[in-house]
Amino acid sequence: MKFGFVPILVCTCILLCFSAFAEETRAINLFKEVRCLVCQGQTIHESNAEIAEDLKTLIREKIVEGKTDKEIKGFLAEKYGDWILMTPPVKELTYVLWFAPIIFMAIGLIVIFRRKKEKA
């Protein structure tokens, strides 16, 4: 069993690779959620402006620190405003944005089925 450490080493390497890979995927997914501050309508993922690169570095650091996606987004929103997030957070200001369509849809469907039932 002289080389018994080899499989363990290989497994550890693979695991490390995977976790690095997972972190990179997480990072990219977060990059797609953060708006580039200087370019029109692009995310930092799509941009290679200086500020975008700085933000990418910042997010990578936060991931290594063990922060969750939510914490990182919260941090960014606090520092730069909600504007920086590609998807607006659900809060008082955005209730109408998030819930109006579904309420609108529900009311219409109820009316359609109610009316028809009376006539039938």
Place this chain on the structure above:
Amino acid sequence: MSLAISYIANSLLILCLVTSIIQSRFLFKIQNYNFLSISQISAIQFLSILVSFFILLFLFITSDFNFDLVYFHSHSEKPLIYKLSGVWGNHEGSMLLWILILVLFNFLFSLSKSSSQKFKEITVAVQSLMIFGFVLFLLLLSNPFNINNENFNDGLGLNPILQDPLLAIHPPILYIGYVGFSLIFSLSITGLLTSEVDKKWATVAKPWVFAAWSFLTAGIALGSYWAYYELGWGGYWFWDPVENASLMPWLSGTALIHCVVVLQRRNTMQSWTMVLAILTFSLSLAGTFLVRSGVLNSVHTFASDPGRGLFILIFLFIILSSSFLLFALKSEKINKPSLHNISSRNTGIMVNNWLLISILVVVFLGTMYPLATDLLYNQSLTVGPQYYAISITPIIILFLFFMILSPQLSWEESKLLKILNEMRYILISCLTITFLTTLYFDLFNFTEILIIFLSLILIISSLSSGLNFKSTKVIVKSNFGQSIAHAGFGIFMLAVVSNAVYSQEKIYDAKVGSKLQLDEYIFDFKNIEQEEKDNFNSIRAYLSLSKNGKDLGEFSPEIRFYSDPPTITSETSIIHRFFSDVYVVMNVPQNQESISLRLHIKPFMNILWLGVIMIILGGIITAILNRKKNEENAIN
């Protein structure tokens, strides 16, 4: 010379203005002018605008920089095709194109024989009133024939990002769609005025509404395809405000074409059809307003001029308020009591109508909310693609369900169990296919699986309903257009979901000679070259693509540096394979050592476009089939 041309063009516009007033006489019950027939006057309207449009084309071709418009938007060294497309690549020219299509539709309708004389007179009158408004706008606020007194040697060029063959034809096609709905609007106003919104009305309106809708769909698709290969952001739809502005009339237009069918077949849903017709045209107008006024930041914004925005806003207000007032007065008269059962096709179409409008609400809120919070609360928000995905997905699932169900229901009453029984083979086969794909591709997201399943059923059931298989012959049924379009939508949804799940991308800082890998594809970075072209300098990278040792082709992505006006564009390079597109975009180089390359694998893109083409074809087929039927009816 230039002065003379300017006078001629302006006189032609005034001629159109005058004839439009004459045409609108029927609205005011002035009948004693019978020197020329309506179609003859419509021909004058059409010809006057057509000639002035040709004059503008001529000015762009000959690069007459005495005209402001040519000076600002053209350049003597530009290729001919972009000199031509430069005509509508700006505010004034695009307004003239808009009016040209408006008078063209008016002229074509005045020639058509499907409606009664009185009905035609009033429709043409309403349409002419609109033409009057737009020509007045053109003459006063955005005259394309303004002359400057300086002698400029050369023009200021056109935005190089707009120098593209697809973009040259995208606006005209889109405009035919937008403006086509103006005719439907005029027809609706006429219907309301004469209290004749019935089967006959629907029969007259149907080919026009389907034609307009098909063009609108094609226009949006062209824009989307352009964004896909030109912008190189790795997508085909960005929920950009301008894209949304064209999607909104499409959504209500889609609801409208279904209502017109119901109205024609069942003589119900009169009010709702009128509301949709007015809404669709208003949204088309608002789309023009949003795009042209510069309220929304986008590549589409030509010029910011509050005066023009205000005019269209006032115009929109007049149209909306007067047409809804008319609707309020007449809706009682046009509505017939509708008698139909809950499990009838009517219900299905109404539900999906409402779902389309719900999607419209999502798009509307997503587009307008950031503006609203900014104005009211001074808080900026970004509404990105994720918002639309989250909000639209549940609606789309319901929508697909009713899209499968409705065509199976009869107009009177249907038993749901019986339909389930009839569809059992389709259901079982689709369930099996979905299950196998799920296993094969390791899918585990329930929403995605559900959409794939529903799309599959939709494709198969739609195709089988449009064709009749009889031992040796395949008979094309009258609902062939519908079946193609519905199957196309299923294919489209299938591609959208698979594309979203299986897209891959990676960014490399690469040096010449290195091999890059994404999935099973190997990108061999061979060379990089600098070139000087006529109106730009370029850096071009050369890569070859291979998979499992097999050579698949060459990439040559490019960065262009235009000098006039100074702009940098990135040209993507795409290899289309049957099941996926592979493409490479180069980022602007920041240093000498390495080049930043973005590699994308976009699966099912071909299939996505196939779906879109089928949707457009379905619309065109329905328009043509219906036209033929109308002519036959007229003969009988």
